[in-house]
Amino acid sequence: MNRNICILGVPMDLGQGRRGVDMGPSAIRYAQVKERLGKLGYDVQDLGDIPVPSIEERTANELNLKCLNEVVQVNQVLAERVSEIVGGGRFPLVLGGDHSIAIGTIAGVAKHVQRLGVIWYDAHGDLNTGETSPSGNIHGMSLAVSLGIGHEKLTGIGGYAPKIRPENVVIIGARQLDEGEKLLIREIGLKVYTMHEVDRLGMTRVMEEAISHVTQGTDGVHLSLDLDGLDPHDAPGVGTPVTGGLTYRESHLAMEMLAEAEIITSAEFVEVNPILDHSNKTAKVAVAFMGSLFGEKLL
Template identity: 65%
Template sequence: MNKSVAIIGVPSDYGQTRRGVDMGPSAIRYAGVIERLEALGYTVKDEGDIRVEKTPIKKEQNEKLLNLDEVVEVCSKLAQKVEDAVNEEYIPLVLGGDHSIAIGTLAGLKKYKNLGVIWFDAHADINTPESTPSGNIHGMPLAVSLGLGHERLTSIHHDGPKVKAENIIIIGARSVDEGERELIKEKNIKVYTMHEVDRLGMTAVMEDALRYLQERGVDGVHLSLDLDGLDPLYTPGVGTPVAGGITYRESHLAMEMLQEANVLTSVEFVEVNPILDEKNKTANVAVALIGSLFGETLV
């Protein structure tokens, strides 16, 4: 694994309506992410936080695409930061912020022509403006990255889809909207719901997922980890918690197996909301998982 990491903070909460997730990057830094990586022998370049303008909530806006202007601006800035990090041969480690920022992260990974994506999340995040029940863009990043949705989102940084449907793997899903189910079936997207995780075990899920991406000849793998992928018992500080999630140990096992596979080329951790948290517990879990992902072992 590349031993140079560029940390990019994205203090944006425009992809949803619960305030506080914009403080996620600060909480993760406070939990010691830089020190953890440096102790593992990584060269860490902290790029700081992308400047996110705070604007008043608009009284009149598209209810199917809330805060569209702000999300486009944030993701456009992020895409350029991610592309620069990749070109300078750093692993981008993006700290959110809500999950709408993944639109920018994936747009910035255009160096990889056959990118694989592992989406560790309680939700599928593959709604479109036609299917969304909320209008929150943090429920749309996978659809946007497939080229589905508003043109201002799908054209961020460069035109066209940012990832192929057959190169996406969703792990830990347990709250999927009806429109998302239809799109997942239509695009034949690989999903391991909590049913599969419970039935097969995390070891088998990760072995199968890694084999699946290898068979497709991906030239890079991006991990997008939403902290609500874990059970809220372990990560209470998230905006959309869903009971019955992945355990703390299962999550570490998944990260350890990704590290052993030596395939990751970019990473993002999102949806840490300190306002909803308990003594920074969720950010501490995020940093512990980052430790496992980057090679930390028990002995």
């Protein structure tokens, strides 16, 4: 793992239907992410937050894309900042904010590698478009956009498309998929480990297979971790909780296996919503996972 980390916050809730996730970066910082990673011997720089416009009107436009221009604006800046971090030889650790910020993070990272692998740790597929989305919320479209599927203003962020290929992506923990997403998954042959596979195979085998999959022909791997991938019992402070999710211990094991594999070259942790949380529990969980991802061990 790169020993030099840059933390970058994106306090955005424009891609999400419930307010409050814009306070996620502050909650994660309050849970002492910089201090925890510093104790592991990393050189950690906190670059602060990217400015996000404040708007109250969030109705979907005629394309069923809420806050399209603002989401594009923020992600374009994010892509540029992440690209600068990678170009400077440091590891970008992005704190969300809603999951629409993955559009900018991946755009900034992918331009520095020939082929980027992605582990999408999430209860949802985020594979909708304006045509298939029930809500018009762009945080449910971010993986599709990164694959080059969706509105050109979104897919064109960073100046190129697509950023990633279906054969280099793995979704882990899915348990709520819209009909349009299911059709797309089958059409493009995306690798998905739903909770059925996690229960049936066990987390160790899922992660072994996922690691093998995203490292075939790639020269970098990005982790996009949505805290709603966990069961709400372990991570209550998220905007779109789905029961029956990944456990705290399963997720630690996943992060520990990624640390041992030494494959992750960039990461983002998203959808922490302090308004819906209990005593900052979900932000503390996120920081604990970051500790495991970066090599923290009990012994």
